[in-house]
Amino acid sequence: MMSFEEIEHTADRAFRVTGHDMADLLENAAHAMQALDGPRPPGEPSATREIEVEGVDCESLLVNWLNEVLYLEQAHQLVCEQFHIDELKNHRLRARVETRECDRSYTHIKAVTFHNLKIRETSEGLEAEVVLDV
Amino acid sequence: MFSIPAGAAMLSKKHIERVAEHVWEIPKTFRDDMRVPARLYADEDLLDAALLDNSIVQLVNAATLPGVIKHAIAMPDIHQGYGFPIGGVVATRLPEGVISPGGVGYDINCGVRLLVSQVSVEEIRPYLEDIASRLYANCPSGVGSHGHLRLSNTELERVLHEGSCWMLDKGYASPEDLDRTEEFGRIPAADAAFVSDRARERGRNQLGTLGAGNHFIEVDRVAEVYDQATAARLGIYSGNVAVQIHCGSRGLGHQICEDYVSRFQKTARDYGIELPDRELVCAPFVSKEGQEYFHAMACAANFAFANRQLLAHMIRQSFHDVLGNKIKHFELCQVYDITHNMAKIEEHEVGDRSMRVCVHRKGATRAFGPGSSVLPDDLRDLGQPVLIPGSMGTASYVLMGTREAMQQTFGSTCHGAGRVMSRAKAKKMVRGTELREQLRSRGILICAGSMSGLAEEAPAAYKDVSRVVEVVHKLGIGRKIARLEPLAVIKG
Numbered sequence: 327m328m329s330f331e332e333i334e335h336t337a338d339r340a341f342r343v344t345g346h347d348m349a350d351l352l353e354n355a356a357h358a359m360q361a362l363d364g365p366r367p368p369g370e371p372s373a374t375r376e377i378e379v380e381g382v383d384c385e386s387l388l389v390n391w392l393n394e395v396l397y398l399e400q401a402h403q404l405v406c407e408q409f410h411i412d413e414l415k416n417h418r419l420r421a422r423v424e425t426r427e428c429d430r431s432y433t434h435i436k437a438v439t440f441h442n443l444k445i446r447e448t449s450e451g452l453e454a455e456v457v458l459d460v
Numbered sequence: 461m462f463s464i465p466a467g468a469a470m471l472s473k474k475h476i477e478r479v480a481e482h483v484w485e486i487p488k489t490f491r492d493d494m495r496v497p498a499r500l501y502a503d504e505d506l507l508d509a510a511l512l513d514n515s516i517v518q519l520v521n522a523a524t525l526p527g528v529i530k531h532a533i534a535m536p537d538i539h540q541g542y543g544f545p546i547g548g549v550v551a552t553r554l555p556e557g558v559i560s561p562g563g564v565g566y567d568i569n570c571g572v573r574l575l576v577s578q579v580s581v582e583e584i585r586p587y588l589e590d591i592a593s594r595l596y597a598n599c600p601s602g603v604g605s606h607g608h609l610r611l612s613n614t615e616l617e618r619v620l621h622e623g624s625c626w627m628l629d630k631g632y633a634s635p636e637d638l639d640r641t642e643e644f645g646r647i648p649a650a651d652a653a654f655v656s657d658r659a660r661e662r663g664r665n666q667l668g669t670l671g672a673g674n675h676f677i678e679v680d681r682v683a684e685v686y687d688q689a690t691a692a693r694l695g696i697y698s699g700n701v702a703v704q705i706h707c708g709s710r711g712l713g714h715q716i717c718e719d720y721v722s723r724f725q726k727t728a729r730d731y732g733i734e735l736p737d738r739e740l741v742c743a744p745f746v747s748k749e750g751q752e753y754f755h756a757m758a759c760a761a762n763f764a765f766a767n768r769q770l771l772a773h774m775i776r777q778s779f780h781d782v783l784g785n786k787i788k789h790f791e792l793c794q795v796y797d798i799t800h801n802m803a804k805i806e807e808h809e810v811g812d813r814s815m816r817v818c819v820h821r822k823g824a825t826r827a828f829g830p831g832s833s834v835l836p837d838d839l840r841d842l843g844q845p846v847l848i849p850g851s852m853g854t855a856s857y858v859l860m861g862t863r864e865a866m867q868q869t870f871g872s873t874c875h876g877a878g879r880v881m882s883r884a885k886a887k888k889m890v891r892g893t894e895l896r897e898q899l900r901s902r903g904i905l906i907c908a909g910s911m912s913g914l915a916e917e918a919p920a921a922y923k924d925v926s927r928v929v930e931v932v933h934k935l936g937i938g939r940k941i942a943r944l945e946p947l948a949v950i951k952g
Contacts, residue, residue: 334882336513336540364912385738386725393718400711401661403604430604434672434913436566436714440721440738441542457542459566459714460673460883 330358339435339458346451348384349411352419355388355456356395356409359435362458366405366432371424375404380418385443387417388454392438395423400431434460471517476500476507482935485531486520493524493736499531501869503931506536509880509923513540515547521736522550526744527557529817530810533869535824536931537878537923541565543739546823546879549872551808552745554816558733559750560742561720561757563820564803568717568757569764570675570708571642571799572847573772574858575792576694577701577779581681581947584701584790587782588679589905592948594778595677596907599771600669602952607668609770616664620652623762624769632773639836641797642826642844645765651755655712656719659756663712663763668770672913672952675707677775678849680856680944687941690842690860694795696942703792704856704944705771706849708801713760720753745818754803761802768797795858796845800825800875808870819870827861827873827938846938848929851877851922852906852914852951853899856944857929864936873938877925886921887912905948914951 329350330343341358345351360366379394381387398404408424441457471486479485479499484507486498498519500507510516515538522544523532529551538547543562552558584591600607611619618626624645627633638645670677680702685691696702709716724741727749733742743750776792783790803820810817828835828844835844844861854877865871881889892911895918899906908914932938 332884334884336515336882337546337879338542339883381722382726382729386722390722393722397658397662397715400604401658430606432603434603437718439542440562440725440741442737442739459542 329354330361332362333455335457339460340455342453342455344448344451344453348452349414351445351452351454352388352391352411353409355392355454359392359395359438359458363433363435367428369426371407372426375423375425376420377423378418378420383417384445385440387419388445389438389440389443391419392456396433396435396438398423398425399433403428403431405432436460471520473511482931486516491520494520495525495528496523497531498523500534500538501931501935501937502536502538503927506923506927506931510538515540515545518543518545519548521740522548522563524736525550525552525558525560525740525742526733527552529553533872535874536928537823537874537876539878539880541822543737544820544822547874548822549819549824549870551817551819551870554805554818555746557745557818558742559745559754559803559818560740560820561717561724561753562739562741563822564717564757565801565822566714566717567708567801568713568760569799570801571764571768571797572849573705573768573797574795574847575703575772575775576696576795577790577792578695579701579787579790580699581701583787584783587786588948590782591679591778592905592907592950594782595775595950598774598778599677599950601671601950602909603672605669605952606665607770609667611664611667616660617652619667619766620655620759620762621650622646623765627766627769633769637769637772637794640794641765642799645769645797647758647761649755650758650762652759654752654756655716655759659712659715659719662715663710666710666712667763667767668774669710669767670707670771670952671710672910674917675952676852677771677950678704678946679948680704680946682942683855683945684943685941691942693842694845694858694941695793696795696858702944703775704847704849705768705775707767707771709760709764710767712763716756716760720756724749757803761799764799765797796847798825798847806871809867817870819872821872823875824872825875826871827859827865828871829861829863829866846873848874848925849876850925851919852917852949853902853904853919853946854925857925857940858942858944859929859932859938860941862936862939865938869937873932874928877922877928879921880923881921883916886918887915890915890918890920904946906951908951910952917951
């Protein structure tokens with residue numbers, strides 16, 4: 327089963343994402359955001375970045391994590407490809423992201439929003455709907 | 461505390477009352493958390509279109525902000541956004557009212573600038589392809605594009621504080637350009653001490669760039685003039701060439717909004733503010749946090765004014781490059797520059813008294829009427845020019861602000877056509893290359909970096925801008941002056 331699907335949104339972009347736990351949800355959400363954003367030039371990862379993100383609750387951790395990935399892509403002209411959440415505790419995470427440098431940024435997304443964001447428990451784990459401003 | 465009240469998503473036409481022609485209201489009794497009624501300005505078809513997505517629920521949500529007065533208002537180009545609907549106007553009473561970063565949006569001071577020449581389209585038609593190519597080459601567009609200026613830390617700080625005034629110092633603007641810019645191209649409240657390093661980093665190389673999405677530069681023909689006397693005062697004559705610029709504060713503005721929406725998740729809780737949507741997070745305007753956001757937002761606004769000013773300079777340079785030794789009188793004079801994603805402190809008559817308010821306009825345009833003290837001397841008797849871009853390949857309009865807008869909508873009117881179709885659906889229905897050829901067969905040149913981006917902006921994805929403008933004209937919250945038709949469109 328796909329861990330995410332795009333949801334119709336009139337002006338922006340939105341997706342529904344699932345995960346068997348919070349770390350899985352975070353990793354899948356980063357992949358979902360990349361998939362909706364469009365293709366990147368092909369290539370192999372050249373560096374691993376360690377990043378730390380925190381939030382005031384699970385939802386803000388999710389938004390801040392995705393915005394961190396966007397920041398790396400936009401400000402540092404990187405393509406981020408593989409996401410590993412190594413530590414997750416008290417709305418704080420430590421992760422590794424496989425990256426490679428590009429000639430420019432390829433992301434169309436302005437920001438990840440909090441619009442109607444609620445992480446719900448389901449019979450299979452967790453689910454959230456995320457709206458991206460494009 | 462961020463729970464959605466029961467019935468939030470259950471809004472239908474039966475909950476909406478018609479209070480006058482083209483004026484619809486969702487009464488305060490619809491939901492317990494509404495502090496004021498919500499008002500939509502639309503004809504019945506545009507109302508039906510708004511009911512197809514969550515835009516009216518978002519309008520109801522905006523009616524819950526602490527300090528909101530009169531009505532939460534939506535324009536006929538309303539469509540679903542995040543937090544506020546696009547096309548939303550919400551005023552909060554000061555000092556107790558709030559300011560909401562999400563109520564302004566990520567592209568702070570996204571706006572439109574209109575330049576006009578005194579040369580006819582027929583005179584430049586042989587050079588139109590060259591002009592379009594030169595504009596595309598000179599004005600960086602598309603995601604990840606960098607501008608021609610490399611700003612030092614000190615220079616960037618001056619842009620944030622001085623906006624278009626810095627451009628004047630550097631020779632990229634004329635005093636007349638500043639006169640014809642909302643806020644004269646500079647919001648004095650700007651204080652870069654409240655702008656993060658990340659925001660500076662994202663904005664540093666982006667001054668003078670268009671970006672992607674719905675942003676564009678468009679060469680137009682003045683197709684019709686509805687009020688010749690007013691149009692002549694603005695330098696607008698039928699058959700002449702005009703140029704529009706639509707863009708905003710780029711990564712710098714996006715990061716400032718993101719910084720404060722994230723931070724205000726806690727701030728709103730600290731002030732005990734309960735909201736139906738976390739994207740609406742806010743702080744009392746007079747609070748430390750509210751003031752810090754306002755100072756940072758003003759920096760992004762100044763960056764956006766400077767951005768459109770630099771693009772205007774490069775457009776003038778492009779015209780000169782192509783037409784310089786070929787024809788005369790092609791100089792481009794600025795009609796006006798408007799902003800449509802901002803929070804501003806303004807005085808408005810509410811009931812029988814004057815009130816200081818924080819007006820959030822998200823996808824809505826200030827439309828001040830004749831006599832306003834904030835207008836330049838030569839426009840004060842006319843009112844403020846309002847620029848309404850259509851969707852790609854369709855008409856755009858020049859309106860004037862009105863006294864009616866001051867009374868009804870906190871001096872605000874619509875900002876564009878408004879989407880009706882998702883980007884994903886538009887891409888499934890329309891091929892960018894085919895759309896480009898269709899537009900070319902209608903005499904409209906398209907220069908675009910991304911064909912899928914072009915498909916997302918297909919005219920079929922938008923409402924009919926003429927209909928939106930007709931509604932605001934009939935309501936008297938904007939007065940039609942002229943219609944522009946596209947000749948060439950530059951997109952990212």
